[in-house]
Amino acid sequence: MKSARAAIALLASIALTSACGLSNTASPPGKSESIKIGAVSSLSGSATFPDSTAAAQAVFDRVNAEGGIHGHKIEYIVADDKGDPGAAAQAARNLVTNKGVVGLSGSASLIDCAVNASFYAKSGISSIQGVGVDPTCFESPAISPVNAGPYLSTAENLYYASEVLKQNRVCLLLAIFGNTNDAYSKAIKSWSNLTGKKLLMEDRTIKPDSDPTPFVLRAKSKGCQAVLYNAVEPAAISMMKIVKQQNAQDMKWIMTSASYTEAVAKALGKSGDGLYANAEFEPFTQAHSPALTDWRKLLTKKKVPLTAFGESGYLAASHMVEALKSIKGPITRESVTKALKSLPPIASDMTGAPYKFGNAAKHGSNTAGKIVQLRDGEWHVASKGWMRYPGKIG
Secondary structure (H helix, E strand, O other): OHHHHHHHHHHHHHHHHHHOOOOOOOOOOOOOOOEEEEEEEOOOOOOOOHHHHHHHHHHHHHHHHOOOEOOEOEEEEEEEOOOOHHHHHHHHHHHHHHHOOOEEEOOEEOOHHHHHHHHHHHHOOOEEOOEEOOHHHHOOOOEOOOOOOHHHHHHHHHHHHHHHOOOOOEEEEOOOOOOOHHHHHHHHHHHHHHHOOOOOEEEOOOOOOOOOHHHHHHHHHHOOOEEEEOOOHHHHHHHHHHHHHOOOOOOEEEEOHHHOOHHHHHHHHHHHOOOEEEEOOOOOOOOOOHHHHHHHHHHHHOOOOOOHHHHHHHHHHHHHHHHHHHOOOOOOHHHHHHHHHHOOOEOOOOOOOOEOOOOOOOOOOOOEEEEEEEEOOEEEEOOOOOEEOOOOOO
């Protein structure tokens, strides 16, 4: 863990060094020039998030078809970090120092924030993160994610298990990626301080490719009433298949937003009935939700998958468009950052709290979610309206 952090820190330092002596502002677009917006996303590697930038592209394409921003078309430049810190550092430097992007929107990556947050701040550029995962995404003055993130979602799930479902014997499985360990600890501590309760069992040794059987058997032997797990899609499927094999479906299984996908529902079918997950936005499987009408119509037209990541990219791009439209005069890196920091909170029916960038040292405006549950092989909303975690993390 220490060596991984050191490597990321070194790469971030290199990125910062390369930024020294560079102007904070990209040249304003000429009369016929485009407005360059960038994104650093994981499009290849072990964990990919292509839907976020694809949805953002759909939003920008529509704006361009309608005449652009003050007559300027948006040029969206997406760089693949390949899930590699070195590639992430290089991608950010290329976008900012070579391509001259004036802002970032829709980025979705496990490592972008950890590697590049300091570089972005030094370069005077701001990022509306589509999918923020690393804790740094929520602790930087230069980055404001549209999603709630796995740490708030974990606290929400703990609260839902103990206070809504009234389960007293709550257990937790955590797959730890990068430097996420401390952030999860803060979420657990917040829940414990808020409710006065403690976890019956906690295990942070599980990996996405682990055999779930020993973990399910241990949860049964401990007498867990509810088990929370921050599983990615394949791990969620594997876990719930073992849960059924081991007759452990009497326990409440609650997972974070990465497990809320159509693929999980399809793979598990009725055998996954009862599984809960956290939705960071208006649940995308609600076909008739008025909040999703424009999103669904646009992404369907552009053949972008209808997923939670597609929601994040749509929102990130839409908020960037609002900021760009508010600028009077040249659109530069400096004016975009100023516009984002002075933009009033943006309310949306797709989220339970208004989006805000603001002039703050850290950001985390998405503070609400909805709990969904698999029934008859389909996702249904289980919580009553938006669930706002009443505690404070960190």
